[in-house]
Amino acid sequence: MSKTGEQQPADMEVDSSAAVEEKQAVKFSINVLELMREAQMQHGLRQSDYTRYRRYCSARLRRLYKSLKFLHGRGKYTRRNITEPTVTDVRYLHIVFYMAERAWSHAMEKKTAGTNAQQRIYMLGRFRKAVKWASLFSQLCSVKGDSRTSLEAEAYASYMKGALFFEQDKNIEAAMINFKNTRAVYEELGKYGSIENQLLCRQRIEEVEPMIDFCSHKLGGSSLQAHELLDMANDLLKAKMEAVLSETRSQQAASMTEFNWLGRRFPITNAKTRVSILKAQQLEKDLNSSATESIAAEKKLGIFDKIFSAYHDARSCIRNDLASAGSAENIRDDLNGLDKAVSAVLGLRTIERNQLLVSIAKSKLTKHRDEKNERITKPEELVRLYDLLIQNTMDMTDLVSSGRNKNEEENSFIHEYELKGLAFRAERL
Template sequence: MATEKSDVTTSMEVDDQIGTNAKFSINGLIEAIKILADAAWITFWGLHSLSVMLDLCVDSRRYCSARLRRLYKSLKFTHGRGRYTKKSITLPTVTEVRFLHLVLYTAERAWSHAMEKRQLPDGPNARQRSYLIGRLRKAVKWATLFAELCAIKGDSRTSLEAEAYASYMKGNLLFEQDQNWDIALKSFKSARQAVMAEARSQQAASMTEFHWLGHRFHISNAKTRVSILKAQELEKELHDRIEGALPAEKRLPVFDKIFAAYNEARASIRNDLATAGNSENIKDDLSGLDKAIGAVLGQRTIQRNQLLVSIAKSKLCKARDEKNEEVTKPEELVRLYDLLLQNTSDLSDLLSSGRDRKEEEVALSQECEFKSLIFRAERCFFLAKSYSSAGKRTEAYSLFSLAHSLAADALKKLRSVTNHDQVMTKEVETLYNSCRSNSCIEHAMGIMENEKVPEDLSKKISNVSISRSDKKVAPRIAAYQPGFQAIARNPIVLDLAYNSIDFPSIESRLKKDKKGFISRLWG
């Protein structure tokens, strides 16, 4: 946990900052409260080595003590050199944000000391347990004072976060006193959820406009404001996770929450559109806000699908491991790039649907055009990979050549822009080189396979005998020439036209003939 605190407090080096307003906006402190609380949960649930837990608690206590010494000295709030004179931190004392830091670190030091006793290898004995509960009471006392001071001296967000931190300390004390972690856990979760919901509502009340690509849209519906604010907080969380190098698979659920929040906002906007009546100004504002949120959704969808592509690419060349993890096939990447092409097309259509387009909209449309070119080249590349894996060298070579041409076109257009994206340009250059090398490989493989076919065939035929007496050779080929044999002929077709012929009369010829004996008998 000491490492977590070190990372947090490096961003909290505000010893030289002096508050000029009555209300302190201490965003660094808010983040400190969150991460300190998260680190505490990890200490309880995530670690299984008692020695590691003990080391973390000791380091945390030492760090808090050192930090407190620095704060007391910089604030000139020492307790005297000779005789100890206790100085209390009260409301008039808090003239700058560092006095709030003093209270926070004192509470955190008491908590760490209690956890140090709790994580002893053989467990705390009765005396140590009594001391542990006493230190937790101290932590609750200082956390409660911290919440009271922040309620007056801090802004609304700081006040609510401090209240959640105090609830967390109370949950720890409840657990140690009653040995019922379920009660403590429910107490902390309910308090934190209530505090965060209230904080979001207060922030939403002050949120009157939505800014998007140079446009400002008025938000009158409270439900829409809360949904947009929730989505923006999730986007900030997503950015923090990317900066913290969190695995890609664990960032996907955050995208799903962002989509749900923005879809809730769009549903509220469309309900307002249905009940707007004949007011054209209100309808225009609502339509513009709906378009803006739709465009943000389109951008996040592209980012999510690009994240899926990066996950699939990481598994493309992996062998199947012991867990029988599925290996990505090139066809899956082709499908993902089909989705990305559809996403960029939809976003481009949405951006081109307005009339008064800002420079930011034009720039985003141009970015969509570049991405579309790159996605087409990538899709063609992985389609060629799928043909290559099937042994179809001609088709693979043709597709690699086409992907090479598309990558060259995208690279040319990217470089023509003054402030082009360096990361995107580097990715296209890598694709360009990969297409070139793979097309050469497919060409060479095709020639080798064509040369090898006659050679293999000649070897096989050289071992084949057409002699029937050679029984050692299993295969036979037909003898040349084949022997003669009778074959069936077509049936004879009768001349059916005979019955339709009219023959000439020969009666005149019969009268001239002499009648014979028999003819006379018959008259």
């Protein structure tokens, strides 16, 4: 009995420590843009009343402090800092957010009132404080928030930094980098979620774009250098963006149960296969959207490379499933059909990519070398590209013809690509 009694506290201690670890592992979720818009529109900024909004932020902070019992003492004020261990409730993140909003609204209040030299110094001080709180908000969200919250907080902090640099009128390149980082995040987030979320992201982008244009205008000849700096800065956000996009794809992939190709349906049971195919389809959608018509051909080639990578990942998952399927004929037939369909789509995108290469080569065929010594196309290089296209079309028709009991869509597809092969042969001559 005594041994049992001694053992129970140890077990309880292990359970309690596990519970604490589980509690610490919880990731909070905040739709930062929606929270900000709702607060601003309902409390003064619809009429550009920054004073009213600042007072609302102060009142909101008082309520948050009281509800969390996170008070600063009676009599003498003693600030209690919010650090990572402090954030055990999402309301602590709200406190930091509203501190940033209050400082920003105070700065905007001074700005719209018309400032002399002394008031301008005070206004810039408020902007610096807004940046300080926004940076802390981003830092805490990166640890305590989920991937989307972290990314939105990063965009929020970038906007505040851009606003400070913009108002200081000293480091315009840094302002443009931060504004473009903000725009890049909301362009990605605007592709997913509800219509309301997409609209909010679009509105935020429209707010930032005039500032980017102004910065670009002021930079003049050094704008190219700013673009190079922007590319470096965007790399810092790529990991977070990819985390959010992967999370969104995983959620969307849960409803993707089959792959349709030429009138046939192939079930997809592997979650990794679904995510890879969904990623490829999203890239295809981006490639074919009207927004990409003005994109340079080299960037389109980069999108094609990502599409190929996604489909290759899908094929790898399918073939791993085939290897572990054993002798289950139904499963193997479905997997073989899916592998064939994905391979066919990959072949189609290869043809499209090679056609793009042909158009690039043709545009350089008659060019003379300019001052940059741009490489021009030799006729034999164009012939080689057409040889590739001819081989691609032959591979496609062979792949689709390999099945038995072909349906009408497959026969039509084979005929279409036989004609395309003849057209490529004619152009080669």
